[in-house]
Amino acid sequence: MYCGTMAAHMGWGIIEEEGWRKGPWTSEEDRLLIEYVRLHGEGRWNSVARLAGLKRNGKSCRLRWVNYLRPDLKRGQITPHEESIILELHARWGNRWSTIARSLPGRTDNEIKNYWRTHFKKKAKVPSDASEKAKTRLLRRQQFHHQQQQQQQLQLINQADMKRIMALLDENDTKISSWPPQAAQGKQDVDTSTIAYPNHTSTEEQGFFYSMLNGNVPHVAEASSSEDSFLWDGLWNLDDVHVNFTTSACATGKASTFHNFVVPFC
DNA sequence: AACAAGTGCAACCGCTTTCCT
DNA sequence: CAGGAAAGCGGTTGCACTTGT
Incomplete structure (x- = not known):
């Protein structure tokens, strides 16, 4: 990372304004911030300066953590x-x-x-x-x-199929734990009222979910690495057939499981 | 080889929203 | 409920690096 050396060479970043450092972060500052978050967790960013010995304001610390230091950040190019x-x-x-x-x-x-x-x-x-x-x-x-x-949401999922899906998900929870490959993983705040479900009237478009019903989850799990583009094309198609999944289905309490394999955004 | 233009990205700024007292 | 503080967000800037001439 060039920032540290740049700060050292260029001088900017060492400039202090009202006591706060600005500019590129040094590795030592990063270390202090990481240590702070490890001990105190995220939040209370304005306390960082006092508790971690950083001469950075809370805003700067939060930004550095969120955009650069967070351990769950994905490095590398956008796929x-x-x-x-x-x-x-x-x-x-x-x-x-x-x-x-x-x-x-x-x-x-x-x-x-x-x-x-x-x-x-x-x-x-x-x-x-x-x-x-x-x-x-x-x-x-x-x-x-x-x-x-x-069409006024004419094609709602029927409860029997939903129960079968949930049962299969329970069975295969571990198998599909790595699915979907990127976007849905880790998403905590899915709006379950808008989960998409494939059209029951078209066999072509309901292929994926009927694969689920037929217990073909392992194929999905395999797709998570090398075939994720195939899988995601499938997800986009699901969106294409976008049939609203009623909140009644979510009320089964399985939403947290179900949302692991629905489109990552609604 | 030298310079200019283009690119990528970390960090800052200012405004808005949310939270707390 | 009001006001202040904290957090979040989108826009912008500035610099190193890369590419083209």
């Missing part, structure tokens, strides 16, 4: 999958980076925001094939969604 998710969610929500970030565990709002600005802002002028396709998909999805709304 094509994540890119498509970002595209989708940005089309839906606009610049609500933190909301988008919640659907991409291990990625920060700052990271996504930077990625968007550097990759898609310029692409917006000369659209790439990928972004064009994503937009086309989105349009189709929105059209379909509109149709679905007009």
Whole structure:
């Protein structure tokens, strides 16, 4: 990490304003912050300076932790999958980076925001094939969604199938613990009232869930590594057929299990 | 080889929202 | 309920690095 040396060489970062350090963090500061969080947990950021001996304000500490030091952060490049998710969610929500970030565990709002600005802002002028396709998909999805709304949620899951799914999930909980591969994992605050469920009337689109009903979970688990693109294409298709899953089904108390394999955003 | 332009990303700023007293 | 503090969020900046000429 060059920041430490940069701070040392450039001088900025050593500048103090009202007693607070600014600029790039040094490895020693990182160490102090990590130690602080280990001992006291996240939050109370304004206490960090006092308790950890850091000359940084709370805001700076929080940002450093959230964007850089958190152990659950995913390093490395944004994958094509994540890119498509970002595209989708940005089309839906606009610049609500933190909301988008919640659907991409291990990625920060700052990271996504930077990625968007550097990759898609310029692409917006000369659209790439990928972004064009994503937009086309989105349009189709929105059209379909509109149709679905007009149908007044006619295709709700029936309780018998739901019970079978839940029973299978109980059986296979460990098998699918690594599924879905990225986005849904670690998500704690799924809005269970909007969980999508495939269309019962179309065998093509309900394929995945009927695989579940037939006990084909291991295939899904295998897909989590090398075949995740296949799997995620499947998830997008689930969204395409977007049938609202009523809150009554969630009221079974299985939502916490169920949300492990639903689309990572609603 | 030297310079300019472009890119990526960490960090800051200011505003808004949420929490606490 | 009101006001202040803390946390969260999106926008912006600035610098090192990379690429093109």
